[in-house]
Amino acid sequence: KAGVTQTPRYLIKTRGQQVTLSCSPISGHRSVSWYQQTPGQGLQFLFEYFSETQRNKGNFPGRFSGRQFSNSRSEMNVSTLELGDSALYLCASSPRWDSDYNEQFFGPGTRLTVL
Amino acid sequence: SQQGEEDPQALSIQEGENATMNCSYKTSINNLQWYRQNSGRGLVHLILIRSNEREKHSGRLRVTLDTSKKSSSLLITASRAADTASYFCATDLEGAQKLVFGQGTRLTINP
Numbered sequence: 001k002a003g004v005t006q007t008p009r010y011l012i013k014t015r016g017q018q019v020t021l022s023c024s025p026i027s028g029h030r031s032v033s034w035y036q037q038t039p040g041q042g043l044q045f046l047f048e049y050f051s052e053t054q055r056n057k058g059n060f061p062g063r064f065s066g067r068q069f070s071n072s073r074s075e076m077n078v079s080t081l082e083l084g085d086s087a088l089y090l091c092a093s094s095p096r097w098d099s100d101y102n103e104q105f106f107g108p109g110t111r112l113t114v115l
Numbered sequence: 116s117q118q119g120e121e122d123p124q125a126l127s128i129q130e131g132e133n134a135t136m137n138c139s140y141k142t143s144i145n146n147l148q149w150y151r152q153n154s155g156r157g158l159v160h161l162i163l164i165r166s167n168e169r170e171k172h173s174g175r176l177r178v179t180l181d182t183s184k185k186s187s188s189l190l191i192t193a194s195r196a197a198d199t200a201s202y203f204c205a206t207d208l209e210g211a212q213k214l215v216f217g218q219g220t221r222l223t224i225n226p
Contacts, residue, residue, distance in 0.1 A: 004157070033213065043203065043216035056212045090157060102207055103148065104214060106157035 001026055004107035006091050012113045018079040021110045025072050025093030032074040033104065034066060037088040046089075049074055050096075078112075086114045119204050119217035127223040134191040136220040138204030139184075145207040147180055147187050148214065152201045161189075161202075194224045 005024045013019050025032050034046040045058040049068035066076040072093075078085055088111050092104035119140040128134055138147070146165045150158040164171045164180045164187065171178045177190040191198055201221050205214040 031212070035216075042218045045213045045215065048212050050212070058213070088155065092158075102146075102212075102214075103160045103163055104150075104158070104205075105160065106150075108157045109155075111155070 001028075004091060004093050004105055006089075006107040006110050008110060009108065010111045010113075012115060013081050014115050015081055015083060017081050018077065019081060019112060020075055020077045021089055021091075021112075023074045023076075023091030023093075023107060025074070025091075026105055029093035029095050029105070030072055031094040031096060031102075032068055032072060033092045033094070034074070034076050035090045035092065036060075037090060037109070038086075043090070046076065081114045083114050085112065087112060119206055119215060121202075121204060121217040121220045123220060124218065125221040125223070127225060128194060129225050130194060130196055132194055134194050134198070134222055134224075136189045136202050136204075136222070138187045138189070138217050140187075140204075140206045140215075140217075141185065142206075143209045144182075145209055147178075148205045148207070149176075149178060149187075149189050150203045150205060150216075152203065152219070154200075158203065191222075194222075196224050196226050198222060199224045 007022045031050045033048040036044045048056045052068045063079045068074045088109045090109045092106045119138050122137045148163045149161040152158045162173045175192045180187045201219045203219045204217045
């Protein structure tokens with residue numbers, strides 16, 4: 001099976017712009033999670049989707065949004081970009097989410113730089 | 116913060132030695148997971164230990180979990196240069212569909 005893919009891999013934007021990142025999970029995986037990784041804050045949970053429904057959201061402003069499509073592919077959008085949004089954005093998928101088995105399979109990430 | 120705390124933040128050892136990393140957390144968990152990340156890339160899942168388990172092995176990896184102390188440790192035996200990476204613990208909190216990651220331990224294996 002192909003792994004989790006994320007596009008684009010690198011992105012440079014300026015303050016005030018908006019950006020959309022894409023994630024294709026492993027075939028058959030229905031849970032998709034997004035994380036932001038920065039040197040200062042580490043790995044921070046953004047949101048998790050399962051069967052097109054957002055089930056959990058991290059402590060991020062409303063500028064960060066996401067969605068999941070019927071084929072489990074997911075997108076996240078950041079509007080009105082700020083310098084502090086520069087980060088590695090990681091997508092992870094899992095077959096399902098239950099307490100016995102929720103190993104996350106991560107994509108390579110999208111490196112976003114805001115100038 | 117409910118984020119796990121890892122100790123040490125950085126560890127440098129000689130090839131062949133054992134490496135031990137520790138993780139502490141604050142709330143009840145369903146399971147605890149360890150991941151590895153090579154410089155700026157995606158994370159790779161190493162091992163999952165459930166809250167009712169105390170020890171788990173996978174190859175050269177040994178993980179322990181002490182729920183009374185809310186702590187876990189990851190032991191890598193007979194380290195290799197390829198083990199150089201950052202290691203993160205992640206807790207699956209009860210009642211939440213999300214993983215909370217620690218700040219990570221940067222492990223360097225010197226040849």
